[in-house]
Amino acid sequence: MDTSKLKITFIGAGKMATAIAGGLVKSGKYTPNQFTATDKSEASREHFIEKSQVTNIIQDNIQASKFSDVIILAVKPQQIEEVCKEIAEVCHDKLIISIAAGTKLETFYKLFGHKRIIRVMPNTPMMVGIGASAFSMGEQCKETDKDICLSIFSPVGKIHQVEERHMDAVTAVSGSGPAYVFQFIKALADAGVQQGLQPEVSLDLAAQTVLGAAMMVSLNQGTPEELTKAVTSPNGTTYAALCCMEQLQFKETIYKFVEAAANRSIELGGGKPKQA
Ligand SMILES: NC(=O)C1=CN([C@@H]2O[C@H](COP(=O)(O)OP(=O)(O)OC[C@H]3O[C@@H](n4cnc5c(N)ncnc54)[C@H](O)[C@@H]3O)[C@@H](O)[C@H]2O)C=CC1
Numbered sequence: 001m002d003t004s005k006l007k008i009t010f011i012g013a014g015k016m017a018t019a020i021a022g023g024l025v026k027s028g029k030y031t032p033n034q035f036t037a038t039d040k041s042e043a044s045r046e047h048f049i050e051k052s053q054v055t056n057i058i059q060d061n062i063q064a065s066k067f068s069d070v071i072i073l074a075v076k077p078q079q080i081e082e083v084c085k086e087i088a089e090v091c092h093d094k095l096i097i098s099i100a101a102g103t104k105l106e107t108f109y110k111l112f113g114h115k116r117i118i119r120v121m122p123n124t125p126m127m128v129g130i131g132a133s134a135f136s137m138g139e140q141c142k143e144t145d146k147d148i149c150l151s152i153f154s155p156v157g158k159i160h161q162v163e164e165r166h167m168d169a170v171t172a173v174s175g176s177g178p179a180y181v182f183q184f185i186k187a188l189a190d191a192g193v194q195q196g197l198q199p200e201v202s203l204d205l206a207a208q209t210v211l212g213a214a215m216m217v218s219l220n221q222g223t224p225e226e227l228t229k230a231v232t233s234p235n236g237t238t239y240a241a242l243c244c245m246e247q248l249q250f251k252e253t254i255y256k257f258v259e260a261a262a263n264r265s266i267e268l269g270g271g272k273p274k275q276a
C-alpha cells in the first residue's frame, strides 16, 4: 500500500516509540515528517529526537492526535486510561494502535466508544530492523487497517496475526524476550571471561553466536533439535555442556520465567494469573 501520505502520532515517545519510529525512518519506508510524537518528559523527548530523527514532538496529546490518521498508544499500561480519556474526543475517525502490555481490546472499546483498534505487541529490536511483533484486530477494523498495521510493523521485522487470548503469551515470548537474550549474552560473555578471555572479545563472540544461531533457525536451516545435533559430537564438549544444562533444569527454568511474564501480562489486563 502507498504509505507516503500516512500521518502517524505516537502518544508517549519512550523506548518503544523510539524503536518503532527510528526503525521505520532507517528502513526508508517512512520519512520523519510523517510522524508526530508527544511526551511529558523532556529527557524522553530529547532521546526520541536523537535516536529516531523525528523532530515533530510536542506536549499536547489532543493537538498531536487531531491531524493524524493513526494514533499509536505507547505509554505504560498504567497511563493508558488517562491518555485515552484525554484524546477520545478527537479520535472518532482514527485507527488506534496500542502497544501496551496487557491492556485488552475490550478496555479500548469502552475508552474510545468505537472498535477500530489494533492491539500490537512489538519488541525493541525493531530499532535495527529485526523486530518480532504480533497483533490482534478490533471488531470494527477495516481490511485496509490491517494493511496499515502491516505497513508499520513489517518493514522493521516479522509480524504475526494472533487471537487476542494469545497476546499474554506473545508478550512473554517476544515482547519481553530481548531482555532474556541480553541476559544470556551477558552471562555467556562473563563465563568466557571467567575462562580467561578478554571481555570485549568474549562479548563479541557471545553476541555473534546468538545472532548466527538465530539466523540459522530463522532461515530454516533445520529445527533447533537438528541444529543442536549438528553441533554435538559424541562425548565431545557440547555434549558435556548439554548434560550439565539438563541437570540444572535449563528448560524448566525458561518455562518458569516465561510463565512469570505471561502472568504479569494477565494481571496488567485486569485478569487473574494462571496457577502453576
Ligand atoms: N520497552 C519494550 O521493550 C516494550 C514495551 N511495550 C509497551 O510499550 C509501552 C511503552 O513502553 P516503553 O516505551 O518501554 O516505556 P517508556 O517509559 O520508555 O515510554 C513511555 C513514555 O510515555 C511518556 N508519558 C507518560 N505519560 C504520558 C502522557 N500522559 N502523555 C504523553 N506521554 C506520556 C513517558 O514520559 C515516557 O517517555 C508500554 O505500554 C509497554 O508495555 C511493548 C513491547 C515492548
Ligand SMILES: O=C(O)[C@@H]1CCC=N1
Binding pocket: 101, 171, 175, 176
Ligand atoms: O516489561 C514490560 O512490561 C514491557 C512489555 C514487553 C516488554 N516490555
